[in-house]
Amino acid sequence: MRENVPLTLPLSRAILHIDMDAFFAAVEQVDNPALKGKPVIVGGAKRGVVSTASYEARKYSVRSAMPIFEAKRRCPQGIFLPVRMKRYQEVSQKVMAILEAVSPLVEQVSIDEAFIDLAGTERLHGDATQTARKIKGRIYAEACLTCSIGIAPNKFLAKIASDLQKPDGLTIVPEEEVQNFLKELPVNKLPGVGPKSEEALRGLGIHIVSDILRFPPGLLERKFRKYGLRLVELAQGIDDSPVIPCSPAKSMGSEDTLPEDTTAINTLKKQLLSQAEEVGERLRRDGLKGRTITLKLKHSDFTLATRSHSLKEATCATKILYDTAVMLLERYNLKTPVRLIGLAVSNFGGGQQYSLLPGVEKETEKLERVDHAIDRIREKLGRQIITRGSNL
Missing domain, CATH: 3.30.70.270 (Reverse transcriptase/Diguanylate cyclase domain)
Known part of the structure; x- marks a missing residue:
């Protein structure tokens, strides 16, 4: 050690x-x-x-x-x-x-x-x-x-x-060594300093953390807005952010790099089906539902595109996740081949909540009940025991 x-x-x-x-x-x-x-x-x-x-x-x-x-x-x-x-x-x-x-x-x-x-x-x-x-x-x-x-x-x-x-x-x-620890540290070691901000800092002659303190805070604020003042605090070793236990996830998703770049919609739909199943199962296991479904596409030229749609009600139903992602894909003007595709759910709401009125059950609730049943069967007998049709 x-x-x-x-x-x-x-x-x-x-x-x-x-x-x-x-x-x-x-x-x-x-x-x-x-x-x-x-x-x-x-x-x-x-x-x-x-x-x-x-x-x-x-x-x-x-x-x-x-x-x-x-x-x-x-x-x-x-x-x-x-x-x-x-x-x-x-x-x-x-x-x-x-x-x-x-x-x-x-x-x-x-x-x-x-x-x-x-x-x-x-x-x-x-x-x-x-x-x-x-x-x-x-x-x-x-x-x-x-x-x-x-x-x-x-x-x-x-x-x-x-x-x-x-x-x-x-x-x-x-504590008494904080300034000595920081002064010779490369500025890109500070949180929030990425390649672009590092380049901007170097343009001012700021290469190591102690260089930050040579500049008036107001100048750094004008140059980098609020983060300029944050830089001054970090250079002085100041950070009061608390340790927050059990911070809840803000989103849940799945993405895959494809074997070959493609513009074939059916190939992309097949991948979305697999991802909707994976994300839906994880949501149900964690007792979560989300309102916002996001489609992520990375093209063969490495450009990235995302499209999102927010539902009226939060859900964990695989079919709804899949149908929404497919809708976003079909609306997207796909011209450049895709190398990576992903599906994510965010804007979490409550967990399982079903209608209290006898005889009244929404379509969403029916889908979620079926999914929960499928999850239980797969857990006991294996994932291959039930396979969804490609048209879901």
């Missing part, structure tokens, strides 16, 4: 950020020990993108979001594996349970990372350093995985710190 830990840690507020190391690839190596020490690359089909690359693969400059064909060019000896999201979610749940045993204030921000507010945990678990070591030990003991942890007075500093000693790292930023 790599550590950058001071002898004392005088933190009035201790926020921990945990980031699992090369998570998807690491799970594959645990499940198949023959893969350990080898360049493992998890991603879509040959036309998809890399989801995660093991550290062995990263030596060949393979990184997340890189097209698979480019990853194969850089690392032809790599072991390319499909995404097994259900398995990764199982392991993620085990990791999050370990974190929730430490503090009730756990904010999961993705499948492989979370924030923890350590306030009030000292008597049970010791100081922040001891707690971090215990967490790392439990995760390795129960899941055979390593993680990197950053601890700091606030969330954004903790997240930056967790990235500095990867893999299997532990970095702590005491």
Whole structure:
């Protein structure tokens, strides 16, 4: 384990950020020990993108979001594996349970990372350093995985710190060291600084965080609006955002890169049917319904288009999700071939609510009842036991 830990840690507020190391690839190596020490690359089909690359693969400059064909060019000896999201979610749940045993204030921000507010945990678990070591030990003991942890007075500093000693790292930023920690940091490490804003900052001569403080806040506000003032706060290490446990999902969706670019509507409809089934089942399992259905299309020239439609009532019925997505597709003026298609549901409303009047049942309610019945049968007998017709 790599550590950058001071002898004392005088933190009035201790926020921990945990980031699992090369998570998807690491799970594959645990499940198949023959893969350990080898360049493992998890991603879509040959036309998809890399989801995660093991550290062995990263030596060949393979990184997340890189097209698979480019990853194969850089690392032809790599072991390319499909995404097994259900398995990764199982392991993620085990990791999050370990974190929730430490503090009730756990904010999961993705499948492989979370924030923890350590306030009030000292008597049970010791100081922040001891707690971090215990967490790392439990995760390795129960899941055979390593993680990197950053601890700091606030969330954004903790997240930056967790990235500095990867893999299997532990970095702590005491309050009195915040300015020293930040001053030489590249400005693109600050949250919200993307390629365009970084270019604009460099145009002002701002390359590292301490450069920000050489400029009057008013000038930065005029240049970057509200974010200009936010930059000044970040450069001073100020961030009061709380750790929010159990933040509800704002949307739920599914998307797939197609085997070949296409303009064939029937091919795209078939993909939407599969996605509507997947998203509908997940909504019903989580007791959610959504009003807004969004169609996502990425063309062969990598341009992106989205179309949305909001229903009068929230639903989790697969047929309604599918019919709405197909309507959006048919209204779309499709000229350029599509390489990726996706369906998402948002604007969540209540869960299961059926009519209280005897003998009165809306068509939507009937569809949802049928879907719930199908879900139960598939859970007992397997997904292949019931297959929907392509015309739904």
